[in-house]
Amino acid sequence: MSKNYDFKNLRVLVVDDCKFMRGILERMLQALGLGYIRVASDGISAWELLCTEDFDLIITDWEMEPEDGASLVRRIRLDPDSPARYIPVVMLTGYTEKAKVMNARDIGITEFLAKPLAARSLHARIMNIVDNPRPFVRTASFFGPCRRRLNLPSFEGADRRASELDAVEI
Amino acid sequence: MAREKLPEIPADASKSWHAVIDRPNDLSRKVLKSGGVEPEKAFLAADAIVKQMTSEYIDKLAEDIQQMNVLAAKYRKDNSEETLDRLFRLIHNMRGQGATFGFPLITEIGRHFCRYVRERPKRKAVKPALVDQHLKAMHVVYNQSIKGSGDEISQAVVNALAEVVDRELA
Numbered sequence: 001m002s003k004n005y006d007f008k009n010l011r012v013l014v015v016d017d018c019k020f021m022r023g024i025l026e027r028m029l030q031a032l033g034l035g036y037i038r039v040a041s042d043g044i045s046a047w048e049l050l051c052t053e054d055f056d057l058i059i060t061d062w063e064m065e066p067e068d069g070a071s072l073v074r075r076i077r078l079d080p081d082s083p084a085r086y087i088p089v090v091m092l093t094g095y096t097e098k099a100k101v102m103n104a105r106d107i108g109i110t111e112f113l114a115k116p117l118a119a120r121s122l123h124a125r126i127m128n129i130v131d132n133p134r135p136f137v138r139t140a141s142f143f144g145p146c147r148r149r150l151n152l153p154s155f156e157g158a159d160r161r162a163s164e165l166d167a168v169e170i
Numbered sequence: 171m172a173r174e175k176l177p178e179i180p181a182d183a184s185k186s187w188h189a190v191i192d193r194p195n196d197l198s199r200k201v202l203k204s205g206g207v208e209p210e211k212a213f214l215a216a217d218a219i220v221k222q223m224t225s226e227y228i229d230k231l232a233e234d235i236q237q238m239n240v241l242a243a244k245y246r247k248d249n250s251e252e253t254l255d256r257l258f259r260l261i262h263n264m265r266g267q268g269a270t271f272g273f274p275l276i277t278e279i280g281r282h283f284c285r286y287v288r289e290r291p292k293r294k295a296v297k298p299a300l301v302d303q304h305l306k307a308m309h310v311v312y313n314q315s316i317k318g319s320g321d322e323i324s325q326a327v328v329n330a331l332a333e334v335v336d337r338e339l340a
Contacts, residue, residue, distance in 0.1 A: 006206030010197070018263045020230050024223055024270070031215040033207040056197055063262050078176060085174045086193055094266030096281065116269035116277065119216030123209055130201050136191040138177040146190070 005130065008035035011053070015039070015046040015060035015069065016092075021117075025059065025092070028119050032126070043067025047075060050083045057129065058084075059113075059122075062093035062100070069093070070107050077108040077143050086136060088129045088145075092117070108144025110134070220270065227271040234264050235312050242305050246298060254296060258287045264308075275311045275320050278328050279304055286335045294338065304331060 012034055016022045022039045029037050038053065040046035042064040049055075058076075060069040073089050076082050088110040093100070096114045104112050111125040134145040177189055207215075241257040265280025283304040287296065307327050310316070316324055 004204060004206045004208050006202035006204065008206070009200040009202075017259075018267075020226070021263070021267065024219065027219045027223075028216045031207070031219060032209075032212045056200060061266075063259060065259070080176065081173065082176070083173055085176065088197070094262055094277075094280070094284075097285070115266040116274075117266075118270075119213045120209075123212065130195075130197045133193065133195050133197070136193060137188055138179065138191065139188040140179055140183060140185070143176065 003127070005127065007033045007126065010034050010057060010126075011036040011038075011055045013038050013040060013046060013049060013055045013058045015041070015043065015058065015064070015072065017041050017061060017064040021061070024117065028117065028122060029059075032119060032123055043069065043072030043075070046072055050076070050087075055084065055087060057088050057090070057126070059090045059092050062091060062095055062104075070104070073104075073107050073109055088133075090122075090125050090129075092122075105144075105147050106142065108142070110145050224271050227267065230267075231264070231273070231276070231312060234260060235308065238264075238305060238308065242301065245301065249298070254287060254301075257301075258284060261304075261308075272317045273311065274318065275316055275324055275328060276308065279307045279311065279331060282328070282331045282335045286338060289339050291339070297338070300334060300338065303334070307331060 012029060014022055014025050014029070014037060016025065016039070019041075022041070026037050026039060038049055038055070040049055043060075044067045046058070046060065047067075050058075060072060062069040069091060073091070076084055076087060076089065089108070090111045090113055091104045091109040092113045092115065093104075094115045095101075101112050110129060113121055113125050134148075136144060137146045177191060180187065237260055238257065241253060241260060245253045245257060261280045261283050265277050265284060268274060268276030268280065283301070286300065286304075290296070310327070311320070311324070319325065320328075
């Protein structure tokens with residue numbers, strides 16, 4: 001049975017360079033019951049908003065100018081002055097290639113959502129963020145939500161982190 | 171706004187060093203577990219929004235096709251990376267929107283175009299003729315308003331593009 005979680009207290013920042021996509025995403029989020037939605041057209045505008053307002057979740061596109069989504073996520077996670085270092089980030093993009101998904105994980109996104117945009121998958125990502133938050137991990141080359149997809153209390157198996165520092169773990 | 175410091179890496183950290191940072195689940199506290207919109211109803215509402223916006227999408231697609239023609243003509247003249255990049259960004263956005271509004275062939279053709287432009291080996295120059303083939307295919311889908319996966323001929327054209335791109339990327 002579906003859970004009818006009440007998202008009205010969530011504050012979401014939508015970042016997309018396409019006004020049309022921002023519009024449809026905003027309306028979909030409203031349909032899902034999200035109460036506060038702000039929009040930005042690229043990473044720089046998003047950063048400015050993050051510096052002035054509190055948000056609970058970011059949904060960002062990848063390809064944007066002048067600052068793209070990947071650069072925005074890197075800044076959020078690693079910039080010494082980041083105003084929202086641990087904020088969950090959903091990367092919503094037209095990219096579907098495995099290499100891009102891996103790349104997104106490595107820069108510290110929380111969830112990856114490939115277009116076409118569908119309310120059901122958007123809802124699933126938000127539910128997962130609420131119900132199954134992952135711990136953050138800091139290594140010499142990575143900072144972000146744990147890349148091991150399953151949020152197990154203990155990992156049984158070889159410690160790949162020890163031997164493959166840059167390995168992508170999903 | 172509380173800024174949180176990036177966890178430091180110890181100076182004597184070994185290659186396998188890592189820190190796991192457990193975070194309080196703030197979102198779970200903000201999201202009430204009942205009283206929200208019934209998900210299935212929300213999905214239906216979202217579907218209705220997409221349906222309502224389809225005519226806007228068709229208008230936008232017409233503008234994008236026109237813009238694509240302008241950029242393609244410019245690219246044929248100046249052969250510049252900058253123009254190609256603008257064309258890439260336009261088509262990347264078209265790719266993201268197509269399937270959302272029932273035009274998966276726009277998404278598929280866009281995907282092959284984007285792969286070709288961004289993933290080709292650096293030693294290989296972009297072939298304007300191959301760019302044009304993608305644009306022609308986009309034109310056909312738009313002019314004939316081919317929704318869904320199209321007929322056998324449409325599929326054959328898209329598959330042929332995929333094969334050529336695969337060869338170029340090899």
